[in-house]
Amino acid sequence: MILAVASGKGGTGKTTVSVNLARVLNSKVLLLDCDVEEPNAHLFLNGVVQREEVITLPIPEVDESLCDGCGECGRFCQYHAIVSFGATPLVFPEMCHGCGGCMKVCPRQAIHEMDKRIGVVETFQAENIILIQGRLDVGVAMAPPLIRAVKAKLQNGTHAILDAPPGTSCPVIATMRDTDFVLLVTEPTPFGLHDLRLTVETVRELGIPLGVVVNRVGIGDDRVHVYCREQNIPVLLEIPDDRRIAEAYSRGHLIVEALPEYRELFERLVTVVFEHTTCDLHVAGSQGTNACALHNGR
Ligand code: SF4
Numbered sequence: 001m002i003l004a005v006a007s008g009k010g011g012t013g014k015t016t017v018s019v020n021l022a023r024v025l026n027s028k029v030l031l032l033d034c035d036v037e038e039p040n041a042h043l044f045l046n047g048v049v050q051r052e053e054v055i056t057l058p059i060p061e062v063d064e065s066l067c068d069g070c071g072e073c074g075r076f077c078q079y080h081a082i083v084s085f086g087a088t089p090l091v092f093p094e095m096c097h098g099c100g101g102c103m104k105v106c107p108r109q110a111i112h113e114m115d116k117r118i119g120v121v122e123t124f125q126a127e128n129i130i131l132i133q134g135r136l137d138v139g140v141a142m143a144p145p146l147i148r149a150v151k152a153k154l155q156n157g158t159h160a161i162l163d164a165p166p167g168t169s170c171p172v173i174a175t176m177r178d179t180d181f182v183l184l185v186t187e188p189t190p191f192g193l194h195d196l197r198l199t200v201e202t203v204r205e206l207g208i209p210l211g212v213v214v215n216r217v218g219i220g221d222d223r224v225h226v227y228c229r230e231q232n233i234p235v236l237l238e239i240p241d242d243r244r245i246a247e248a249y250s251r252g253h254l255i256v257e258a259l260p261e262y263r264e265l266f267e268r269l270v271t272v273v274f275e276h277t278t279c280d281l282h283v284a285g286s287q288g289t290n291a292c293a294l295h296n297g298r
């Protein structure tokens with residue numbers, strides 16, 4: 001199973017949920033930290049970097065002696081990363097997605113590619129968890145290619161938990177795409193509800209089953225719960241607003257280890273998600289029978 005843990009804004013407890021879920025799994029699990037601008041899952045795990053791989057993007061470079069300024073490359077590039085005004089084009093590497101299209105359409109073969117470093121993918125081992133995290137270089141804004149490099153480490157037959165970046169933009173979609181299930185972490189506040197609505201719409205666009213984790217239950221109001229009920233979205237876990245959890249977090253400790261009484265909550269969450277993911281697959285092949293609450297959360 002490939003599970004993405006996401007939230008509409010930062011600081012809701014997304015990484016807390018991801019690392020604690022990974023820890024309570026009984027088997028080997030891949031934990032992919034796709035929050036490549038600010039990876040922090042490693043802060044909660046006692047592991048050392050075993051491998052570091054530099055990730056590059058192929059960026060076009062124009063040979064002035066071959067270019068006749070026809071502008072085909074600029075007309076092709078939907079990201080405006082290569083622009084020609086009737087002369088040798090200018091390339092803006094920070095906007096280039098490395099798709100190679102401009103090189104293909106150039107009628108004079110005046111474009112070749114140069115590798116530009118965008119970041120690294122680091123691999124840690126911490127007991128049952130293999131943590132793979134992307135780390136974008138400072139000043140690089142191109143997160144999706146690095147996220148795809150992190151996701152390329154997924155292994156057939158090994159469960160994976162993907163800690164998504166916050167928000168609903170391209171990096172989040174790059175993370176959630178092709179996952180089996182999305183857990184949306186939110187808080188019971190008006191801001192939490194606002195961001196939850198946006199992320200629910202995004203996940204539904206992608207057609208992935210989803211469930212909600214409400215963190216810091218006890219603050220705010222019940223509007224998140226009312227919304228989930230109205231939308232038929234299952235609330236799969238409620239984490240209380242417990243000062244000891246915040247203290248454990250600030251020390252880089254896992255909740256399930258610092259406060260063992262919470263372990264069962266996370267174990268139950270794993271069970272529920274697994275059951276319903278299996279159920280979802282079962283439902284898909286069973287003439288449309290749909291008794292699965294999570295399935296209805298689409
Ligand atoms: S490689 Fe793709 S994104 Fe980059 S400049 Fe060429 S067409 Fe644009």
Ligand code: SF4
Pocket residue numbers: 062066067068069070071072073074084087088089105106107108109110111
């Ligand atoms: S398509 Fe090739 S020849 Fe035409 S402007 Fe671009 S680099 Fe120059």
